[in-house]
Amino acid sequence: xxxxxxxxxxxxxxxxxxxxxxxxxxxxxxxxxxxxxxxxxxxxxxxxxxxxxxxxxxxxxxxxxxxxxxxxxxxxxxxxxxxxxxxxxxxxxxxxxxxxxxxxxxx
Amino acid sequence: xxxxxxxxxxxxxxxxxxxxxxxxxxxxxxxxxxxxxxxxxxxxxxxxxxxxxxxxxxxxxxxxxxxxxxxxxxxxxxxxxxxxxxxxxxxxxxxxxxxxxxxxxxxxxxxxxxxxxxxxxxx
Numbered sequence: 001x002x003x004x005x006x007x008x009x010x011x012x013x014x015x016x017x018x019x020x021x022x023x024x025x026x027x028x029x030x031x032x033x034x035x036x037x038x039x040x041x042x043x044x045x046x047x048x049x050x051x052x053x054x055x056x057x058x059x060x061x062x063x064x065x066x067x068x069x070x071x072x073x074x075x076x077x078x079x080x081x082x083x084x085x086x087x088x089x090x091x092x093x094x095x096x097x098x099x100x101x102x103x104x105x106x107x
Numbered sequence: 108x109x110x111x112x113x114x115x116x117x118x119x120x121x122x123x124x125x126x127x128x129x130x131x132x133x134x135x136x137x138x139x140x141x142x143x144x145x146x147x148x149x150x151x152x153x154x155x156x157x158x159x160x161x162x163x164x165x166x167x168x169x170x171x172x173x174x175x176x177x178x179x180x181x182x183x184x185x186x187x188x189x190x191x192x193x194x195x196x197x198x199x200x201x202x203x204x205x206x207x208x209x210x211x212x213x214x215x216x217x218x219x220x221x222x223x224x225x226x227x228x229x230x
Contacts, residue, residue: 046219098154
């Protein structure tokens with residue numbers, strides 16, 4: 001199985017800050033990676049697909065980058081509504097696997 | 108509007124069975140692969156399995172944790188996805204989500220999710 005190691009597990013940042021979350025894959029997965037946002041009690045929502053493509057309707061402050069084994073999700077200009085848990089997902093190989101999640105809190 | 112609605116969650120005893128359903132609307136269901144994902148209380152997301160579409164012979168994939176106990180199926184005539192869960196364990200307690208995936212191209216996996224249905228396995 002491909003292991004997805006996500007870091008940090010949690011972070012606290014101020015409104016307007018630039019936030020970066022990293023996912024490392026245990027083997028190369030090309031760009032077969034997505035990023036998801038989940039708020040308490042809600043279903044996950046996909047923000048990014050194919051490592052760097054922004055889902056329609058998602059604010060442009062969200063961006064993704066990377067290929068192979070290292071990927072990043074960046075929030076440029078953190079907003080109060082961005083308080084959530086973020087997950088990466090690899091779809092390169094079965095079983096599909098998620099990172100452990102990063103909880104983002106607003107200071 | 109693309110919508111997925113799960114149903115069938117319940118409290119069930121260890122060793123019991125349960126069948127979840129997912130009703131799809133707003134897109135051509137038969138064109139897509141469909142997945143189940145679960146989330147235990149306070150934990151992260153775990154992919155459960157997938158059923159491909161007719162051109163791919165409705166073949167399935169499963170996580171090791173559920174293989175041999177869970178069966179995913181679909182009925183394209185009513186745009187519905189199913190998860191038959193047998194020999195349930197307390198570790199299967201989770202919110203179960205259905206999600207849509209694409210068969211190829213960059214749009215990838217799990218782009219649309221349902222709201223989830225809770226399964227509790229307890230005596």
